[in-house]
Amino acid sequence: MKLAERIARLEIESAFDVLVKARALEAAGRSVVHLEIGEPDFPTPPHIVEAAKQALDQGWTRYGPTQGLPELREAIAAYISRTRNISVSARNVCVVPGAKPILFFSMLALIEPGDEVVYPDPGFPIYRSMIQYLGAKPVPVPLIETRGFSFDLDILRDKLSSRTRLLILNSPQNPTGGVIPELDLREIAALVRDRDLMVLSDEIYSRIYYTAEAPYSIAALPGMLEKTILLDGFSKTYAMTGWRLGYGVMPEWLVEGVNKLMVNSNSCATSFTQRAALAALTGPQTAVDQMVEQFRRRRDVFCQALNTIPGFRCVPPSGAFYAFANVEQTGMPSKDLANLLLERAGVACLNGGSFGEHGEGYIRFSFANSLQNLQAAAERIRAAQKETK
Numbered sequence: 001m002k003l004a005e006r007i008a009r010l011e012i013e014s015a016f017d018v019l020v021k022a023r024a025l026e027a028a029g030r031s032v033v034h035l036e037i038g039e040p041d042f043p044t045p046p047h048i049v050e051a052a053k054q055a056l057d058q059g060w061t062r063y064g065p066t067q068g069l070p071e072l073r074e075a076i077a078a079y080i081s082r083t084r085n086i087s088v089s090a091r092n093v094c095v096v097p098g099a100k101p102i103l104f105f106s107m108l109a110l111i112e113p114g115d116e117v118v119y120p121d122p123g124f125p126i127y128r129s130m131i132q133y134l135g136a137k138p139v140p141v142p143l144i145e146t147r148g149f150s151f152d153l154d155i156l157r158d159k160l161s162s163r164t165r166l167l168i169l170n171s172p173q174n175p176t177g178g179v180i181p182e183l184d185l186r187e188i189a190a191l192v193r194d195r196d197l198m199v200l201s202d203e204i205y206s207r208i209y210y211t212a213e214a215p216y217s218i219a220a221l222p223g224m225l226e227k228t229i230l231l232d233g234f235s236k237t238y239a240m241t242g243w244r245l246g247y248g249v250m251p252e253w254l255v256e257g258v259n260k261l262m263v264n265s266n267s268c269a270t271s272f273t274q275r276a277a278l279a280a281l282t283g284p285q286t287a288v289d290q291m292v293e294q295f296r297r298r299r300d301v302f303c304q305a306l307n308t309i310p311g312f313r314c315v316p317p318s319g320a321f322y323a324f325a326n327v328e329q330t331g332m333p334s335k336d337l338a339n340l341l342l343e344r345a346g347v348a349c350l351n352g353g354s355f356g357e358h359g360e361g362y363i364r365f366s367f368a369n370s371l372q373n374l375q376a377a378a379e380r381i382r383a384a385q386k387e388t389k
């Protein structure tokens with residue numbers, strides 16, 4: 001037997017590969033600062049953990065409704081309606097194990113072989129992986145550093161065709177930390193409003209931003225709610241990556257497709273984690289605010305330090321917890337530099353090229369690590385840079 005051909009079209013996330021390499025170095029006695037993996041280093045807030053424990057004691061250990069617990073879907077609908085200034089109901093909400101299945105299921109439900117999917121490059125590697133898996137055509141659109149890592153809207157316009165079925169947006173963005181300005185979203189909405197396509201708006205970092213205003217959602221623009229799949233979840237906002245709980249908000253006709261895929265794969269998301277998620281949404285939000293404040297301090301300190309290292313240039317990101325440093329001036333391909341930083345300096349980070357061809361020349365550092373470790377990492381990078389001279 002051999003693997004089905006479609007499996008060869010799936011890609012992996014290099015963050016997990018680099019983590020394995022870094023752990024092997026540690027096992028051999030080396031010290032490594034982990035700036036590769038994209039997860040908050042904070043614990044899940046205690047009241048959420050407590051709610052999960054209580055739910056277990058109360059017997060939330062059985063199958064639940066495929067679409068998610070009604071009380072959680074109500075809370076999500078209220079939260080999304082409030083934060084995105086739109087009006088959605090529990091009927092529009094699908095609760096799934098992590099946000100990734102929303103990508104997987106909504107694309108499975110919408111895309112036919114030969115369709116075109118437009119997506120940001122550099123971007124979350126799973127986008128291209130899923131597009132290829134479905135036999136669709138990946139149409140990357142470069143993100144422009146001088147535009148705060150947003151699209152050049154003329155390029156975006158050129159990339160849309162009569163075969164485009166899906167446009168993926170991600171704001172705040174992984175790996176660049178870019179936030180798409182409201183004005184750009186208005187122009188993007190004008191470009192797609194009359195087209196026969198859907199927009200997948202990946203808003204998993206919606207609460208992690210350093211701008212005065214919260215990031216804007218394209219779903220709030222006239223005519224866009226019925227064309228948008230809004231993806232969000234608990235992983236990043238509430239430091240719950242390992243709990244695996246996310247959701248999508250979408251038109252009801254698409255909910256039907258996602259529900260079918262859920263029945264065929266997971267049956268439902270875990271019941272007691274959904275009860276904990278309800279506590280996350282309805283309980284105190286101070287832990288989220290404190291986490292974002294810490295990220296902001298780390299961002300300022302780390303980006304400033306990177307900007308003093310010869311060959312490194314880093315525009316402080318507007319959101320998420322990634323510093324996407326331009327390293328072209330080092331004269332090294334970013335893949336070689338990322339390897340060198342891990343092997344020689346003990347700083348685990350990701351080659352920008354692993355996020356798409358337009359990520360070449362950049363390195364992604366996650367600043368979800370302590371200020372002390374980030375300062376140590378910057379000094380290690382500086383020392384490694386000197387040695388290569």
Ligand code: PLP
Binds near residue numbers: 099100170173202234
């Ligand atoms: N979308 C983006 C842009 C991400 O960076 C991630 C996680 O890294 C996800 C979606 C998936 O989130 P989850 O861990 O909830 O599946």
